[in-house]
Amino acid sequence: MSMLIGWLKERIPVSGDRLREMTNEPVPNHLRRWWFCLGGTPAYLFVVQVVTGILLAFYYQPSSRTAYESVRYITEEAAFGWYLRGVHKWAATLMIAAVILHQMRVYFTGAYRKPREINWMVGMCLLVCTLMTGFTGYSLVFEQLSYWGATVGANITENVPVFGTLMKRMLLGGDTYNANTLSRFFILHAAVLPVTIVLLLGVHITLIRLQGVTELEFEDQEPGEQKHFNFFPDHFLTELMIGLVLMILLSVLATALPAEMGPKADPMSTPEVIKPEWFFYVTFRWLKLFSETTAILSMGFIAFLMFIWPLVDGAIRKRWKGSEASVWVGLFAVIAIVGLTVWEAFVAH
Amino acid sequence: MSEEVTPTTPPPADPSQDGPAPGCHAETPADPERRGFLGSLSSLAMAGGLAAGYGTFGCFAARYLYPAHAAATGWMFVCEVGRIAPGEALAYKLPDGAKVVIARQGSSGAAEDFVALSSVCPHLGCQVHWEGQNSRFFCPCHNGTFDPSGNPTGGPPKEPLPRYPLKVEDGLLFIEVPLEGLA
Numbered sequence: 001m002s003m004l005i006g007w008l009k010e011r012i013p014v015s016g017d018r019l020r021e022m023t024n025e026p027v028p029n030h031l032r033r034w035w036f037c038l039g040g041t042p043a044y045l046f047v048v049q050v051v052t053g054i055l056l057a058f059y060y061q062p063s064s065r066t067a068y069e070s071v072r073y074i075t076e077e078a079a080f081g082w083y084l085r086g087v088h089k090w091a092a093t094l095m096i097a098a099v100i101l102h103q104m105r106v107y108f109t110g111a112y113r114k115p116r117e118i119n120w121m122v123g124m125c126l127l128v129c130t131l132m133t134g135f136t137g138y139s140l141v142f143e144q145l146s147y148w149g150a151t152v153g154a155n156i157t158e159n160v161p162v163f164g165t166l167m168k169r170m171l172l173g174g175d176t177y178n179a180n181t182l183s184r185f186f187i188l189h190a191a192v193l194p195v196t197i198v199l200l201l202g203v204h205i206t207l208i209r210l211q212g213v214t215e216l217e218f219e220d221q222e223p224g225e226q227k228h229f230n231f232f233p234d235h236f237l238t239e240l241m242i243g244l245v246l247m248i249l250l251s252v253l254a255t256a257l258p259a260e261m262g263p264k265a266d267p268m269s270t271p272e273v274i275k276p277e278w279f280f281y282v283t284f285r286w287l288k289l290f291s292e293t294t295a296i297l298s299m300g301f302i303a304f305l306m307f308i309w310p311l312v313d314g315a316i317r318k319r320w321k322g323s324e325a326s327v328w329v330g331l332f333a334v335i336a337i338v339g340l341t342v343w344e345a346f347v348a349h
Numbered sequence: 350m351s352e353e354v355t356p357t358t359p360p361p362a363d364p365s366q367d368g369p370a371p372g373c374h375a376e377t378p379a380d381p382e383r384r385g386f387l388g389s390l391s392s393l394a395m396a397g398g399l400a401a402g403y404g405t406f407g408c409f410a411a412r413y414l415y416p417a418h419a420a421a422t423g424w425m426f427v428c429e430v431g432r433i434a435p436g437e438a439l440a441y442k443l444p445d446g447a448k449v450v451i452a453r454q455g456s457s458g459a460a461e462d463f464v465a466l467s468s469v470c471p472h473l474g475c476q477v478h479w480e481g482q483n484s485r486f487f488c489p490c491h492n493g494t495f496d497p498s499g500n501p502t503g504g505p506p507k508e509p510l511p512r513y514p515l516k517v518e519d520g521l522l523f524i525e526v527p528l529e530g531l532a
Contacts, residue, residue, distance in 0.1 A: 152490055174420055175417050268476065274490050
């Protein structure tokens with residue numbers, strides 16, 4: 001064994017001490033509270049998605065003639081196909097929920113403030129990529145709802161000023177949903193977006209490592225209490241435990257509420273009641289409330305405001321020292337998002 | 350017994366002498382400004398070459414991904430003009446499976462007499478359907494409504510339902526439709 005280690009050491013010139021220093025970041029004590037570990041949760045779920053996604057791709061066929069039948073084969077015939085598809089579907093749902101909760105935690109604890117503004121923006125890019133991966137993945141099933149969701153989604157992009165038509169044509173591979181569309185969605189879902197997410201995650205984690213985790217103090221903290229604990233093995237074991245709980249949860253969800261087959265896509269008939277995936281309920285309701293251009297421009301503006309929020313907040317706090325306006329803005333946003341989502345969930349039209 | 354070899358070095362040039370050092374090529378003192386200029390020029394050429402090379406690749410890739418043509422359409426024969434009396438309508442099935450109702454509203458016998466409404470909602474592309482009890486077209490996606498002539502009456506849509514182009518030639522009615530379906 002020592003010979004092997006010696007052999008490796010000669011070829012990989014990294015000292016153990018250096019490696020320990022690099023990986024063993026002191027973790028602030030507040031990370032013992034599980035809700036501060038929400039950043040690691042989507043990262044773990046992303047790995048689950050990559051593994052189950054690769055397995056699903058062995059049988060999935062991205063063509064409008066064969067997609068639905070191949071998903072039916074995975075769900076009903078392939079051994080444990082129902083389980084893998086169920087885990088993939090539920091991990092997507094939990095991943096989006098975890099990303100949103102993580103973002104809320106960062107927002108309400110002010111962890112995006114100087115010097116971490118750029119990392120918030122990287123996080124926003126990760127949120128957009130995650131939502132786009134969810135959208136393209138949902139479209140691949142080629143059910144009625146996923147087909148019409150994709151049609152509506154692609155037509156929304158057409159309203160983006162200047163580049164709208166180009167974006168829509170590039171996304172659909174034509175003016176309308178056509179024989180090339182599904183393969184484009186598949187490439188985006190299974191290659192372009194995951195690679196982008198990996199690169200962004202690399203930047204996200206590097207910035208966290210360079211800047212350190214935001215230090216937070218709590219009222220119930222003892223004055224003499226140790227402020228940090230080791231990443232390895234303490235925090236690593238916490239993450240392992242979260243991973244185990246998630247695997248159990250995913251397995252339970254995939255078994256109790258399995259991914260099913262809806263009616264096959266029919267381009268000639270839009271279902272009487274049509275809904276996107278839950279995480280787009282807000283935008284779907286928004287589109288019903290306002291005219292196309294108003295709805296899309298306002299959504300773009302809100303997304304842009306979220307992106308540059310650390311700078312806006314910085315300017316506000318510079319003008320009014322110690323202002324906590326961000327908390328009120330955040331509360332308003334959460335109430336609006338939850339309200340619109342619930343509204344869309346409980347009415348047919 | 351081995352002979353010790355000592356490395357020999359050429360004698361250093363005497364700085365007081367103007368001529369070239371023995372064993373060296375003639376050399377003019379470097380002009381730092383010219384050297385800097387040439388360095389910048391070559392950096393610029395390198396950057397230009399890289400930008401041109403990868404830029405060309407990027408253009409080719411973008412053009413490859415951009416859909417080649419607009420969806421193919423063609424004129425299809427519907428019926429003789431006299432077959433639909435003013436005020437009547439005819440159900441017609443397109444090659445891609447879509448059903449179109451062609452209604453006649455005038456009696457001049459020209460293409461303007463006829464209306465063929467598309468069922469694609471101009472808002473975000475869903476299929477509208479006819480609600481007999483309300484005498485309107487309804488879009489289930491975002492609650493858009495249209496009157497029987499296809500004009501918007503409620504919900505987000507601001508434009509009327511699109512119409513298929515029609516033409517009359519030698520007393521025969523033709524409709525322009527997409528030739529390719531999804532499958």
